[in-house]
Amino acid sequence: MKKHTSTEAILLLEDGTVFRGKSLGEIGITGGELCFNTGMTGYQEIFTDPSYYGQIVITTVSHVGNYGVQHKEVESEQVQIKGLICKEFSQHFSRNTAEGSLQGYFEAAGIVGICEVDTRALVRHIRDKGAMNAVISSETTDLEELRKKLAEVPSMVGLELxxxxxxxxxxxxxxxxxxxxxxxxxxxxxxxxxxxxxxxxxxxxxxxxxxxxxxxxxxxxxxxxxxxxxxxxxxxxxxxxxxxxxxxxxxxxxxxxxxxxxxxxxxxxxxxxxxxxxxxxxxxxxxxxxxxxxxxxxxxxxxxxxxxxxxxxxxxxxxxxxxxxxxxxxxxxxxxxxxxxxxxxxxxxxxxxxxxxxxxxxxxxxxx
Missing domain, CATH: 3.40.50.880 (Class I glutamine amidotransferase (GATase) domain)
Structure with a gap:
């Protein structure tokens, strides 16, 4: 996968709904089950929680990445989420004790994400329709190709992880x-x-x-x-x-x-x-x-x-x-x-x- 540059990204849901935004993390394609977290803080703990393995997380807080990352806040030794969806993704951080940016952290972990998405509309959609699989792509916007990728994402029901x-x-x-x-x-x-x-x-x-x-x-x-x-x-x-x-x-x-x-x-x-x-x-x-x-x-x-x-x-x-x-x-x-x-x-x-x-x-x- 290529290193991050600001580019168009696309989110395709299992029911055919499409959201468009900007890339974050690595440039590539990822898939998993959509879920949303309503916490206002603690994003690094969330991203490294093994219970999120296989899932794409939507954060409902407005800004993500603004306080950077530091190792003592991890819940495991690697990022566990399959992807991130957020409203505003900050490339810069303001916490003096931070050891680096969330962007750099995701690049090192190979995590693909999308920002500048209307997360309120997205959360309301899956709140009503239920949890479903999705793919995020900053590598291609070809919907037919992404539908094939989405079909390969396994259902969480019956899945041992x-x-x-x-x-x-x-x-x-x-x-x-x-x-x-x-x-x-x-x-x-x-x-x-x-x-x-x-x-x-x-x-x-x-x-x-x-x-x-x-x-x-x-x-x-x-x-x-x-x-x-x-x-x-x-x-x-x-x-x-x-x-x-x-x-x-x-x-x-x-x-x-x-x-x-x-x-x-x-x-x-x-x-x-x-x-x-x-x-x-x-x-x-x-x-x-x-x-x-x-x-x-x-x-x-x-x-x-x-x-x-x-x-x-x-x-x-x-x-x-x-x-x-x-x-x-x-x-x-x-x-x-x-x-x-x-x-x-x-x-x-x-x-x-x-x-x-x-x-x-x-x-x-x-x-x-």
Whole structure:
């Protein structure tokens, strides 16, 4: 691909809708599932979140790139999104601590994007029509060629993607004073989740997505953590099998996002693809146990089927979304296992939900 020069770019949606704008990042063609994030800050954390793998992100904030990039704000070691759509893309940045521009960052990562698009019209369109695939091109504006490229983009339904973002090797991180050992099943984990565990005294060993349960148990952990990640949870059959075995062992288990959905699937509760997912920093969630409400950071396109949780003998609902009443948290009855759909590690986002890591620590203390 050629290096970036300001040029015409085109966005072609699965339903045939076309938007035109200017190129950003690399000159080329990219495809993925469209989704929008309503956060006003934290774009670098969003772009490096493995849960966005396979997706083209629309940012609803007016300006992107204005504060540059710095390495300490990444959630993984590479850009995970397939492309970016925004209104105003800033080639320059004003933050003194920034290590470079977002344009340079995208060029180095080979990310194709489009700016100067009416993002309000685009978001309203997919809000009504539902999530769909799309292609961005700054290489050609030939619609017939782009339709062929679009036809090659796989549907997110039934797609297993943890294998694309999980660690390839097992590794360990530990605090100065180790209180607990936690085995982490990496389905696409964010760095700040690991930071939250380590800062609370957990030595963590991070295992690849398809690690057999027996291999993790050989390390003799005090508990298990099942991470966030991309793709259809129903396709994460290896993870579902491992979680079922974790539950039989009766050790504390905590799941976030895809880990939450996998816990549901492990209990025979189905998940389904939403008309449009939840992605942003201001989603209201009610904790049904305490009665308190939280402002949460979210990123998911699938959700646990609430109807199948009614009167479930092993699982109860702990959190609900106040916008649409979808399931945001569950826990096992009689077992030290729980999960949430949203992101209590707050990267980016508010810190209302950090107590969930403390709840996990309490379970580890009670069961050690």
């Amino acid at each position: 943890s294998s694309q973002v999980s660690t390839a090797i097992t590794y360990e991180l530990k605090p100065d004073e180790v209180k607990f050992r936690v085995a982490v099943l990496d389905l696409g984990i964010k760095k700040n989740i690991i930071n939250n565990l380590v800062s609370r005294g957990c030595e963590v060993k991070i295992f690849p997505y398809n690690t057999p349960y027996e291999v993790m148990e050989e390390w003799n952990p005090d508990g298990y953590f099942v991470s966030n990640g991309p793709g259809d949870p129903a396709a994460s059959t290896d993870a579902v099998r491992s979680v079922q075995q974790m539950l039989e062992k009766n050790k504390p288990m905590f799941g976030i996002c895809l880990g939450h959905q996998v816990l549901a699937e492990a209990n025979g509760i189905a998940t389904y693809k939403m008309h449009n997912g939840h992605r942003g920093l201001n989603h209201p969630v009610k904790n049904l146990i305490t009665g308190r409400c939280e402002v949460t950071s979210q990123n998911h396109g699938f959700v646990v089927d609430g109807d199948q949780l009614l009167n479930h003998p092993q699982v109860e609902v702990t959190h609900i979304n106040l916008n649409d009443n979808t399931i945001e948290g569950i826990r096992m009855k009689g077992k030290p296992a729980f999960s949430v759909q949203y992101h209590p590690e707050s990267s980016p986002g508010p810190h209302d939900s950090g107590y969930l890591f403390d709840d996990f620590i309490t379970l580890l203390e009670q069961n050690k």
